[in-house]
Amino acid sequence: MASHLFGRSAHALPRAVAGDGCYLIDAEGRRYLDGSGGAAVSCLGHSDTKVRQAMHDQIDRLNFAHTGFFTSDPAEDLARALIAHAPPGLSRVYPLSGGSEAVEAALKLARQYFLETGQPQRTKIVARRQSYHGNTLGALAAGGNAWRREKFAPLLVTCHHIAPCYPYRDRADGESLDAYGLRAADALEDELQRLGPETVMAFIAEPVVGATAGALAPPASYFPRIRDICDRHGVLLILDEVMCGMGRTGTLFACDQDGVAPDIVTIAKGLGAGYVPIGAMLASDAIYRAIADGSGAFQHGHTYHGHPLAGATAVAVLDRLTQDGLVAEVPAKGQTLVEALTDRLENHPHVGDIRGRGLFRGIELVADRDTKAPFDPARKLHARIKAEAFARGLICYPGGGTIDGVHGDHILLAPPFIIDDAQIGWLVDTLADSLDASI
Numbered sequence: 011m012a013s014h015l016f017g018r019s020a021h022a023l024p025r026a027v028a029g030d031g032c033y034l035i036d037a038e039g040r041r042y043l044d045g046s047g048g049a050a051v052s053c054l055g056h057s058d059t060k061v062r063q064a065m066h067d068q069i070d071r072l073n074f075a076h077t078g079f080f081t082s083d084p085a086e087d088l089a090r091a092l093i094a095h096a097p098p099g100l101s102r103v104y105p106l107s108g109g110s111e112a113v114e115a116a117l118k119l120a121r122q123y124f125l126e127t128g129q130p131q132r133t134k135i136v137a138r139r140q141s142y143h144g145n146t147l148g149a150l151a152a153g154g155n156a157w158r159r160e161k162f163a164p165l166l167v168t169c170h171h172i173a174p175c176y177p178y179r180d181r182a183d184g185e186s187l188d189a190y191g192l193r194a195a196d197a198l199e200d201e202l203q204r205l206g207p208e209t210v211m212a213f214i215a216e217p218v219v220g221a222t223a224g225a226l227a228p229p230a231s232y233f234p235r236i237r238d239i240c241d242r243h244g245v246l247l248i249l250d251e252v253m254c255g256m257g258r259t260g261t262l263f264a265c266d267q268d269g270v271a272p273d274i275v276t277i278a279k280g281l282g283a284g285y286v287p288i289g290a291m292l293a294s295d296a297i298y299r300a301i302a303d304g305s306g307a308f309q310h311g312h313t314y315h316g317h318p319l320a321g322a323t324a325v326a327v328l329d330r331l332t333q334d335g336l337v338a339e340v341p342a343k344g345q346t347l348v349e350a351l352t353d354r355l356e357n358h359p360h361v362g363d364i365r366g367r368g369l370f371r372g373i374e375l376v377a378d379r380d381t382k383a384p385f386d387p388a389r390k391l392h393a394r395i396k397a398e399a400f401a402r403g404l405i406c407y408p409g410g411g412t413i414d415g416v417h418g419d420h421i422l423l424a425p426p427f428i429i430d431d432a433q434i435g436w437l438v439d440t441l442a443d444s445l446d447a448s449i
């Protein structure tokens with residue numbers, strides 16, 4: 011059947027027709043193990059009974075009530091449930107329809123906060139080079155992926171990009187991980203001094219970098235130092251947990267493991283677990299108060315902001331993650347996954363790094379392990395591995411991020427939290443075979 015869709019779907023892709031636990035099934039009846047949860051979305055798998063029931067219940071009650079006229083039980087319940095588990099100080103939730111929307115809202119909220127607190131000169135955003143924050147213009151401007159930005163550069167507001175925290179490539183010989191983490195964080199201090207700290211409104215970063223770096227987690231020292239630098243200069247810390255949040259790394263919020271609380275955090279993907287499009291921005295009480303006591307309202311909004319069906323679904327997802335204990339299983343399952351990856355790939359001549367946290371794992375591929383030289387980007391190795399794995403019935407998420415002009419191919423794994431040991435074993439074997447068949 012011909013496709014009338016724009017974009018990737020217009021190519022000859024198989025048609026997904028059903029989901030069953032960790033598997034997707036196409037129109038030909040082929041089953042695919044969802045080793046990356048799509049793009050770290052499907053944390054509960056594809057046929058969760060409780061979530062489906064909650065969706066039915068909600069749609070039988072109320073489909074839509076515009077937030078200009080009403081609040082709704084699902085939106086209120088979702089806000090309460092998120093705040094109950096949120097990092098300290100975050101007290102308000104703004105529900106949206108996806109990750110890019112959440113990032114846009116975060117950037118606008120930061121701007122409005124400084125307008126209302128008498129600091130209109132704070133307009134600059136600092137972000138990191140190897141990062142992805144979404145595809146809408148504000149989020150794309152914050153992101154550091156050169157390839158994604160290139161065509162649209164004339165439309166992007168200026169953001170200032172510092173180096174990511176990338177121990178595998180940037181740690182000096184003999185430097186401890188923590189010393190490196192502090193040094194990497196100090197790039198923010200240097201940038202603030204260069205820009206004039208009083209002109210900067212926010213620093214935005216993913217706690218564990220996903221799409222552009224393949225589950226790149228910082229040493230323990232990095233984010234506490236970043237928090238300290240932001241505090242000293244009155245700069246807001248925005249953490250983008252769209253990909254790494256909602257239990258993916260082993261705690262509901264990834265930053266819990268770094269011992270920092272941001273001023274604003276963005277979430278999406280795992281919040282709807284693929285059952286509905288939803289995202290959210292959580293903000294600190296201080297930001298909320300400044301606006302509530304100032305102009306009275308955050309000047310923002312989308313038609314589907316606070317959608318009841320999306321909210322009720324996300325409440326059910328959160329119940330599964332927290333009350334039913336699925337997040338609590340992530341550290342042990344993540345350990346099983348990383349041990350299997352290490353057993354099979356640690357000595358592989360083209361595997362440079364195996365990294366990540368929980369069920370968020372990345373493998374960086376190199377042409378030469380000694381020099382860490384990447385493969386020629388023209389080979390598009392990551393895309394070949396994706397295709398090989400897909401042909402074998404495994405979904406994994408490829409990436410060829412850019413850092414200072416150097417491409418590093420990587421593969422990202424983010425399976426549903428219900429994955430079992432046998433499926434983890436099959437995933438790793440199939441990935442390793444696909445890798446060998448692609449190089």
Ligand code: PLP
Binds near residue numbers: 049143144145250279
């Ligand atoms: N932020 C991060 C860290 C992401 O990984 C993504 C998507 O991959 C986004 C934002 C954008 O989210 P969405 O695709 O839902 O707009």
